[in-house]
Amino acid sequence: MLEIVNAQKAFDRGTPNEHLALDDLSLSVADGEFVTILGSNGAGKSTLFNAICGNFLLDRGHIVLGGKDITFLPEHRRAARIGRLFQDPMKGTAPNLSIEENLALAYSRNTRGMLRIAISRKDRELFRQSLADFGMGLEDRMDTKMGLLSGGQRQAVTLLMSTIVTPDLLLLDEHTAALDPATAEKVMQITNGIVYERHITTLMITHNMSSALTTGTRTIMMDSGAVIFDFGAEQRRSMTVSDLLDMYSEKKKEVFDNDRILLSR
Amino acid sequence: MNLLIGSLQLGLLYSIMVMGIYISFRIMNIPDLTTEGSFTFGLAASAMISAAGHPLLAILVSIIAGAGAGMITGILQTKLDIHPVLAGILTMSGIYSVNLLVMHGASNVTLLNSKTIFNMMTGAFPDLPKDAVKLIIPLLAAVIVLLVLTLFFKTSLGLSIRATGDNADMVRASSINVDVVKIIAIGLANACIGLCGGLTAQYQSFADINSGVGILVVGLASVIIGEAFIRSRNMFLCFVSAIVGSIVYRYIIALAMKSPLFPAYMLKLISAVIVTIALALPAARKMSASRRLNAANKADDGGKQDA
Numbered sequence: 001m002l003e004i005v006n007a008q009k010a011f012d013r014g015t016p017n018e019h020l021a022l023d024d025l026s027l028s029v030a031d032g033e034f035v036t037i038l039g040s041n042g043a044g045k046s047t048l049f050n051a052i053c054g055n056f057l058l059d060r061g062h063i064v065l066g067g068k069d070i071t072f073l074p075e076h077r078r079a080a081r082i083g084r085l086f087q088d089p090m091k092g093t094a095p096n097l098s099i100e101e102n103l104a105l106a107y108s109r110n111t112r113g114m115l116r117i118a119i120s121r122k123d124r125e126l127f128r129q130s131l132a133d134f135g136m137g138l139e140d141r142m143d144t145k146m147g148l149l150s151g152g153q154r155q156a157v158t159l160l161m162s163t164i165v166t167p168d169l170l171l172l173d174e175h176t177a178a179l180d181p182a183t184a185e186k187v188m189q190i191t192n193g194i195v196y197e198r199h200i201t202t203l204m205i206t207h208n209m210s211s212a213l214t215t216g217t218r219t220i221m222m223d224s225g226a227v228i229f230d231f232g233a234e235q236r237r238s239m240t241v242s243d244l245l246d247m248y249s250e251k252k253k254e255v256f257d258n259d260r261i262l263l264s265r
Numbered sequence: 266m267n268l269l270i271g272s273l274q275l276g277l278l279y280s281i282m283v284m285g286i287y288i289s290f291r292i293m294n295i296p297d298l299t300t301e302g303s304f305t306f307g308l309a310a311s312a313m314i315s316a317a318g319h320p321l322l323a324i325l326v327s328i329i330a331g332a333g334a335g336m337i338t339g340i341l342q343t344k345l346d347i348h349p350v351l352a353g354i355l356t357m358s359g360i361y362s363v364n365l366l367v368m369h370g371a372s373n374v375t376l377l378n379s380k381t382i383f384n385m386m387t388g389a390f391p392d393l394p395k396d397a398v399k400l401i402i403p404l405l406a407a408v409i410v411l412l413v414l415t416l417f418f419k420t421s422l423g424l425s426i427r428a429t430g431d432n433a434d435m436v437r438a439s440s441i442n443v444d445v446v447k448i449i450a451i452g453l454a455n456a457c458i459g460l461c462g463g464l465t466a467q468y469q470s471f472a473d474i475n476s477g478v479g480i481l482v483v484g485l486a487s488v489i490i491g492e493a494f495i496r497s498r499n500m501f502l503c504f505v506s507a508i509v510g511s512i513v514y515r516y517i518i519a520l521a522m523k524s525p526l527f528p529a530y531m532l533k534l535i536s537a538v539i540v541t542i543a544l545a546l547p548a549a550r551k552m553s554a555s556r557r558l559n560a561a562n563k564a565d566d567g568g569k570q571d572a
Contacts, residue, residue, distance in 0.1 A: 076440050076442050096431045108424070118424040
């Protein structure tokens with residue numbers, strides 16, 4: 001589904017601050033796979049997502065999504081096939097628009113001409129149904145301004161927005177990290193439900209090592225802009241967090257340095 | 266009585282421009298100086314084409330002229346990445362020359378002996394008094410613009426415009442070309458403003474190259490006054506508030522002008538002061554709140570020392 005070939009990206013090229021954010025990274029993700037991504041601070045996890053979404057163009061390499069080369073496609077054109085959630089619940093929604101209007105906007109990528117009425121009765125019913133599935137009571141608050149919702153509620157709506165038209169690829173960038181544990185659990189549960197039910201190819205950055213090993217079907221670890229470990233379902237099963245940290249130290253000859261990962265063990 | 270009717274006429278006439286400014290200022294969050302140019306552009310085009318004997322065509326062209334000016338600003342903002350306020354200033358400044366070109370180098374044009382939609386209507390309904398005609402046409406125009414805009418903002422494109430003003434990243438993530446949306450939005454806002462200029466030329470039977478000076482502040486003042494009366498998330502009511510604001514603004518100005526305190530040349534200063542006060546209100550509230558907290562804290566500390 002997703003094929004990244006020898007991706008390379010340097011920032012601040014030609015200055016003393018130059019660093020390789022993506023260093024000859026190659027990654028191949030099969031249709032329907034759910035990959036969790038771990039990595040120390042500055043390993044290039046978010047940069048990888050930015051490259052896939054087209055926030056910047058690669059210096060070298062190719063990105064192929066669903067058989068189509070998207071390396072040079074502008075950001076908004078790629079967005080038609082990629083759903084993305086950020087850690088910051090504010091990022092994915094328009095705060096002064098209602099829940100319904102936010103959903104309608106996300107749904108409009110499906111459609112139907114920009115001059116059609118944005119929210120039909122049928123759309124409204126679809127939104128209501130989908131929100132009801134979350135069990136958060138949001139289906140009765142569709143006229144509420146998005147900005148008035150809690151972080152967890154916003155993240156749930158954003159998740160629905162990114163998947164209401166089934167994307168070819170779903171990118172989750174620590175989307176539960178800013179939530180309290182119970183809410184994070186709930187949002188993760190909703191995420192799993194949507195991803196499995198609709199068989200969506202998904203990449204998820206997380207700082208929670210143990211859940212990285214149990215969520216999804218495959219785990220990769222990144223370091224210095226490259227993939228250093230890649231575990232399939234079989235390998236992951238017997239693995240513990242300390243195994244993972246030991247392997248990291250052995251390979252890198254240094255201690256893993258992501259505070260949040262270590263703190264959340 | 267005269268003051269009442271005159272203010273109502275002007276209020277309705279300029280409400281079309283105020284609805285345009287509502288789009289750029291409130292929905293897109295840009296104080297768009299293109300306004301001053303696009304208003305005069307519509308005015309000049311309308312005057313010249315009316316003078317040539319086609320007042321209805323003149324109105325149509327003034328809409329297109331305004332839209333064109335706005336879209337140029339939009340392109341400067343998005344494709345050339347120029348600061349939104351500066352982009353508006355550039356268009357406004359450049360269009361001054363274009364307006365003079367349209368008016369064949371004259372700084373004013375009179376329509377006293379030309380056909381306008383106003384004297385066409387007087388001709389069609391001889392029984393109607395002139396003042397009634399000058400009320401009916403702006404009223405009709407304002408209602409039509411109100412309905413068209415309300416309908417437009419119910420479409421996907423309209424929703425995208427509102428979302429772009431709110432969170433452009435989110436719109437991009439919904440696979441919508443934000444640049445195009447912005448260009449259309451600013452074009453639409455200035456289409457209203459150009460139309461208002463076009464009607465104004467025929468309403469007052471003359472066009473002056475400096476008619477647009479200070480008009481942005483007039484529009485901002487009207488938007489802010491309107492919001493004091495109606496605050497809503499319903500787009501229809503938002504545009505109604507723009508119309509109400511425009512009419513109330515005209516009353517305030519008429520009253521101020523009538524009092525011996527303010528000679529006519531004070532008009533722009535009064536408008537500027539209204540806008541400044543309205544924009545300063547949140548800051549003033551914050552200041553007084555923090556002062557109150559401070560005083561309360563001090564009182565607390567004092568109490569502790571005493572004890």
